[in-house]
Amino acid sequence: MRKIGSRLAKSMLSPAFEYRAWLTRFTTLSRFMSTNTPTTARLTPEAFRAELAALDVREDNYATRVVDLVLALGRVDGVSDLHLLPTHAGLEVRWRLDGVLASLASLPAELAGNVIARLKVLAGLLTYRTDVPQEGRLHGYASAAAAAGPIASDVDMRLATCPTVLGEKALIRVFPLMSRHTRLDGLGYPADIAAWLERTVHSSAGVALICGPAGSGKTTTLYAALGEITASATPLRSVVSLEDPVERPIDGVAQTEIDEGGAIDMASGLKYLLRQDPEVIMVGEIRDRDCARLAFQAALTGHLVLSSFHAGSAAEAIVRLGDIGVDGYLLRSGLVGIVCQRLVRRLCECAETVTDGGDLLGLDVSTARQATGCGACRGTGYRGRLPIAELLVADVAMLAERETAAIRRLAGQRGMADHAARARQAVEAGLTSPAEVRRVFGFDDRQSDG
Ligand SMILES: [Zn+2]
16 A cells, blocks of 8 residues: 555655655554543534534635534544545545544535635645645644634644545544543553553563554553653653654653655664664554664663554564564564554443343353443443453564464463453453444454454
8 A cells, every 4th residue: 555655646746745654644543542531522423413504504604614613523532533525415524433433414515625625724735736645734723723712732633635536535633632641550451461561661671562453552552651651750761752753742752753755764763763872762663674673673782662563463463573574583582572452442331231141242251231322422332442452472482483373372371361352351341342342353253363
């Protein structure tokens, strides 16, 4: 996909346009999680539709007011993305709430161009270019408009537009500026994994990886880890990060944004950072051989490296590290552990105990709760999310294996609770529902590690 992106960029755009970076940002950013915190904004889909219906499409400022309303959706707890999707019927407004995409309303097709153009103005993009993807921040607007109402300065929003055959599509990604969870113990990990993470971030050297697909909360965990390190006053540690992009500023961390195709890419950035006397290095994501080898070599020379890595399971991560060219000796001496996770929605207090065995959906659990829905959860039955994570501290025998299944088998013999086991624990504890586990992990436990 990235190759196609580069080719597209070459044919469509000036060299200066960072399509690659744009696409990377678009596809690899992790989403934030939220737990059962009180909602800061009470805008419901119904209220949104009512306010939208109250606007007069003949008014000159219709597009402006629609955009204000849409951006207000971004302040709702748990919303990570807003989509404006051109369809034959009009411009469809969608949001991703707690990881689930839902349609909210459709705007008149003839005004779609004005709405997208208004957003582009706010993000400082070229309104007359509707034929190329563009990206910009809505942050400046957020601060200026905070007093006026629609967006407070507690979120940063980024706009990415993309031409489609039916017109321009707009995606607004929402990032919380001040995390509600700056510490690891607030993320909802099982106690043993939380304890391992806390021990690891205070260790002096090694590579710790957070794995999972896009949107599995990897970045949130890495930020919490950095927060944990910088919150410990003694000893003071030199912490640097290399990110794409920097999602949130963290005091006490020298955060560098990479610029693929520009002056600082992942591999060259890592080389620069290693000359900055770092003790802890956070690499947003290890994507290729150069970056992976540098990260593991840094660990060998006494640095703690925290990074995310794209893999469906901890066992798969080990195989993939080998595939991209990380030598066995680097893994054996550098890798301290892998946490691999997915996010599931957390049941609201309104959940009810399952009485019909069929509602366990074939999960091997003794008890479970299921979603009902109330005002507090907007009728969804869920509020916030929590990670279902497996932790693999690999030994020499596992690292010598080249097959995911063999590593899984060894890990199981050593007592690793895999995703299926962790999911069952979360269901039995009433934290999430059988239906949610099935939605996220599929219907076959054997394949739950993707
Ligand atoms: Zn509820």
